[in-house]
Amino acid sequence: MGFENIGISRITKRLALLCVISMLASCTNNVAIRGTFPKPLVAKQPIVLGLYYSNEFKNFKYIRDSYQGTDWYIELGYPSVQLFDQIFGSMFESVEQLKSRPDEMSPALHVNAIAAPKINDFAMLAPDDSALDFFSVSFKYQIDFLTPEGNLIHTWSFVAYGKARWHFFDEDESVREATMMALRDAAATLALDYHKQVPFIDWLDRGSHTQLTETVSDNY
Amino acid sequence: MFCIRLTLTNCAICTMLGVSILIQGCVTSRIEEFHRTSSGAGLADGESVVILTRRDHTTDETEDSFHKCLHNQLVKGASGIDVKREDEFVDSMFPFFEPRLAPANPQALPKLLARPGVVDQIALIGVRYLIWIDGDTQTVDQGGSMSCALSPGGGGCLGMNWWERESSYEASIWDLKTAEVAGTISADATGTSYMPALIIPIPLIARPGAAACKGLAVQIRQFFAPKAGQG
Secondary structure, X not given: OHHXXXXXXXXXXXXXXXXXXXXXXXXXXXXXXXXXXXXXOOXXXXXXXXXEOOHHHHOOEEEEOOOOOOEEEEEOHHXXXXXXXXXHHHHEEEEEEEOOOOXXXXXXXXXXXXXXXXXXXXXXXXXXXXXXXXXXXXXXXXXXXXXOOOOEEEEEEEEEEEEEEOOOOOHHHHHHHHHHXXXXXXXXXXXXXXXXXXXXXXXXXXXXXXXXXXXXXXXX | OHHHHHHHHHHHHHHHHHHHHHHHHHOOEEEEEEEEEOOOOOOOOOOEEEXXXXXXXXXXXXXXXXXXXXXXXXXXOOOOOOEEOHHHHHHHOOOOOOOOOOOOOHHHHHHHHOOOOHHHHHHHHOEEEEEEEEEEEEEEEEEEEEEEEEEOOEEEEEEEEEEEXXXXXXXXXXXXXXXXXXXXXXXXXXXXXXXXXXXXXXXXXXXXXXXXXXXXXXXXXXXXXXXXXXX
């Protein structure tokens, strides 16, 4: 009987320790966002576009430490790269990722122009904050359009929103849904508001890209 | 002896659950339907519909469960309608049916249809009608009280709770061929649920949402049913 008491006591202590560890581990939510974007119903632009993603953009994360409530760690760089790759890939004749930002010394002459996106801000409103039953997120994106030599032509800033119902037993899924909705909203803005970026389109129309194309052809 | 007592307890619980499942069919639900048709509607061979719900960032959304219920009610049976999935339709028409960009009213349809590639894509998908669903189910009143206690010797509850839920939904049917509203159908249902407790709470749940869904589906089926004299 004495041995049985010691065994039950040890099991109880271990179970209690396991429960405490589980509770502590569940206070931080690590969320990975994965998804694809549909091809937009817009006309393709006859442009070869270079895409430059800085390390800051590729590794962008949202980290939220709450004094009370859930902590959040959301990786946003990877899905943002997917967003621009897929949407610009559908909008332009050809896109190419550049390994480094071009400049006068090392221009990217094989492309007509370059887009360098940035994430200026990401915000999330949780049910804990708003007493509502949904999560909402917003991205503040900025795209710098550059010449092949890296000179700034035009900057385009926009905000994208997403909202999703709060799933009581799966908050990660709620955040994932809200973030994907915001990314799709960003994709929609890219597809439909591109034609409003007049300084960049005027620069392209002035024939600068045609001259560059001819220059590239001559080099070959 | 303990095993016999456990078996008897399980039997009692199962019996009460079975009774509550049978009784819930007797809970009061009321359906009101309003059907206004501005022109005849029918689905030709190869034509389909899609059920859409508003998902913009400001309004309350219709429940996914209602959307799923309506979809299942419309497709089932020999006289089922060809209903495309909402997510496939929205992806095919990207980005024109994203929450922020979806046409808010039928007056916006001509502008959407004038965009290059949209009409061709709609013809490719085969969707003729959009069915926009608005509305939700809410608790409008509640009352009663219940106390529960648990002790090493046993436990149980005593009292009664009740709550009244109201479901109000509207289906607006847009014809993509004429770029007009083909019809509007509304369904309202109310139901009061009870939970008396004598040791064990017995849920008697009214489901006005399900009743509204079935009522709306019946009306939508009739709306698209072939008219007399038509092929």
